[in-house]
Amino acid sequence: MxxxxxxxxxxxxxxxxxxxxxxxxxxxxxxxxxxxxxxxxxxxxxxxxxxxxxxxxxxxxxxxxxxxxxxxxxxxxxxxxxxxxxxxxxxxxxxxxxxxxxxxxxxxxxxxxxxxxxxxxxxxxxxxxxxxxxxxxxxxxxxxxxxxxxxxxxxxxxxxxxxxxxxxxxxxxxxxxxxxxxxxxxxxxxxxxxxxxxxxxxxxxxxxxxxxxxxxxxxxxxxxxxxVSAFVAGFVGAPPMNLVTARVEGGKLVFNEGTIGMIKAPDGPVTLGIRPEKIVADQGAISVSLVYEEDLGSHRVIVSEAADGQRLQLTTQLAPEARFGIRFPSDAVHLFNPKTGERLEFSVEPITS
The missing domain is CATH 3.40.50.300 (P-loop containing nucleotide triphosphate hydrolases)
Structure with a gap:
């Protein structure tokens, strides 16, 4: 044919x-x-x-x-x-x-x-x-x-x-x-x-x-x-990419008072995107509380809530406590313009000290 x-x-x-x-x-x-x-x-x-x-x-x-x-x-x-x-x-x-x-x-x-x-x-x-x-x-x-x-x-x-x-x-x-x-x-x-x-x-x-x-x-x-945009990021993926409000502050990328990494960008709000499977559930700098859990056998889908009320989904094989720490690997972070949704090309460097 x-x-x-x-x-x-x-x-x-x-x-x-x-x-x-x-x-x-x-x-x-x-x-x-x-x-x-x-x-x-x-x-x-x-x-x-x-x-x-x-x-x-x-x-x-x-x-x-x-x-x-x-x-x-x-x-x-x-x-x-x-x-x-x-x-x-x-x-x-x-x-x-x-x-x-x-x-x-x-x-x-x-x-x-x-x-x-x-x-x-x-x-x-x-x-x-x-x-x-x-x-x-x-x-x-x-x-x-x-x-x-x-x-x-x-x-x-x-x-x-x-x-x-x-x-x-x-x-x-x-x-x-x-x-x-x-x-x-x-x-x-x-x-x-x-x-x-x-x-x-x-x-x-x-x-x-x-x-x-x-x-x-x-x-x-x-x-x-x-x-290329927050729309695509949030539409594709199961669960979809987390899209939360973060900020650049004095050369640091900050979410909910936890520093994710060092960044060269103007101060101000950004939309931060991260896939659920990229979030690491350990004693990270960001403290969240457990809201909902689905045990699918091979892994768990967790809905968590940060102190400012923003919710994040993550996938893990661990059974989290009622309150636990998470961290975002700097190479897994996506940044988008909070007004237009367009992807921002920034390099986020991990904190070494």
Missing amino acids: SSANITLDNLQKSFGDVDVIPGLSVEITSGSFTVILGPSGCGKSTLLNMVAGLEEVSAGRILIGGREVQNTPPKDRGLAMVFQNYALYPHMTVAENIGYALKVAKVGKGERLKRVAKAAAFVELGDYLDRRPSELSGGQRQRVAIARAIVREPEVLLYDEPLSNLDAKLRHGMRMELHDLHKRIGATSVFVTHDQVEAMTLADNIIIMKEGRIEQFGTPQEIYHEP
Whole structure:
């Protein structure tokens, strides 16, 4: 199966006077698996629907394989889409559901049966071709929907939150299946979700969206370890990054009267970010009290509260006391502008004495 790059050039979408996507540009590499991630209402599904041709473009260009398609009907764009609801015909068999688009396109019966069998084999449904959707599990129905998309041999596969109707165990299994399927078929995949676990595990690249704009575009590791803003830092991670108010005071980075390290920066407030797994629970300079604890077997998720009322989550294998000390390794700290949320590039040096 071939693939194609996708170029979005100043793409815009408005509903009346409301700019849902005010102007978005990005290049999605041919053969890549790109996840569009963001909270509800950020415009991610609208963006996907414009690429698919299900939503009219207000302004800008969509190019697939170098060909402008914003005014091209969906069936002629060289793509296929997998929806959140499976949208299977209940009166048709699995084979008939998979091959329906080929039948409408008047593909010959022999070629149609061959391609249906091939697509079914890709998603391991070869033994279920004579069953109807009501006889399948949720995961099997989702695989039928995927097979129905890939049977057309598209250059681009679009997924609109396809796993949200599955339970946790099935979602985990389907993530592995989608990852394996992508490696085998090689089509350019664009996957919309609000689930950051899906994004982190499936993506080659992640587009983080906020209010119709791209907040950050990068690999999962870049998104996690080098967030460009407090929004990205607080959105990605389970538990998410702690974002608290700290201050620079006389060359020191201070949180809740505890000095984290030495810093060259103007005095004043900053937003300090630190991942829960980076906080060290020992007799550190910052004293906190235990608020809530979840014992997950392999580790504990602790919610703690500092003296000034700010709360921090940390993960640890230790069972903390009602009050305990914590410290922030200086190389694990992120700093953000408290007004704009933009990342600040500062070097924090540990205290040596």
